Amino acid sequence: QKEVEQNSGPLSVPEGAIASLNCTYSDRVSQSFFWYRQYSGKSPELIMSIYSNGDKEDGRFTAQLNKASQYVSLLIRDSQPSDSATYLCAVNRPGGSYIPTFGRGTSLIVHP
C-alpha cells in the first residue's frame, strides 16, 4: 500500500510567522507532488506543484522536494489568518492512469 503521511496537527502559528508543513511518501518512483489547500466546508484547491528536487517559490509559498529522503514540504511565509485551512499533500505515481495518493492533511491555524 503506497502511503503519504502528514502530521494531522493542528499546527498553530502567529500571524507573520513562517508555517512549515511536511509530508513523507513511501513510493520511491513517485514523480509528481502537489499541495492543496482546503478551507472548512469547501473543496481542495491547488497551491503548488513540484516535480524535481529543490525549491519552487510562488509568492509567499515555497515547496521543497527531496526525493532521496522521500519528503516534500510547504513553507508559508508571512502567515495570515486567511491561511488557516487544512493542507493536503498528494503524490502521483507514474503509470498509465496517474492516480494520486492523498495524505490526510495538516490543519493550520494562524492566530492574530
Place this chain on the structure above:
Amino acid sequence: DVKVTQSSRYLVKRTGEKVFLECVQDMDHENMFWYRQDPGLGLRLIYFSYDVKMKEKGDIPEGYSVSREKKERFSLILESASTNQTSMYLCASSERGNEQFFGPGTRLTVL
C-alpha cells in the same frame, strides 16, 4: 478557468434508494475521479476513469458504480443507499500526471 460542477450541493436520501451524483468538467480532461471525504479519514478514492467508457476501481468501490458515456461527464451511482454512505462526495478531473481540479462537493445524508 477549469470548471468542475456537481449536480447537487446537498442531498438527503432514504436507505435503499438509488442515488445518482453527476459531475461535469469543461476542460476536456481525460481523467475523472470520485472521492468521498470523512472526518479523520481524508480523501478516499472510490472510482476513476481515464477515458470514455473506461473505469477502474479505487480504494473503496463497494456499494458504488460509475458511468462515463461522454468525456465531460462522470456519474457516481449508489445502487442501494445505506447510512454508512453518508459523506461528502467530491469529483475531480485532471490531465495525465497533472494537478486535479475539484468540484464543490455534494454532501449526502442517508436516513
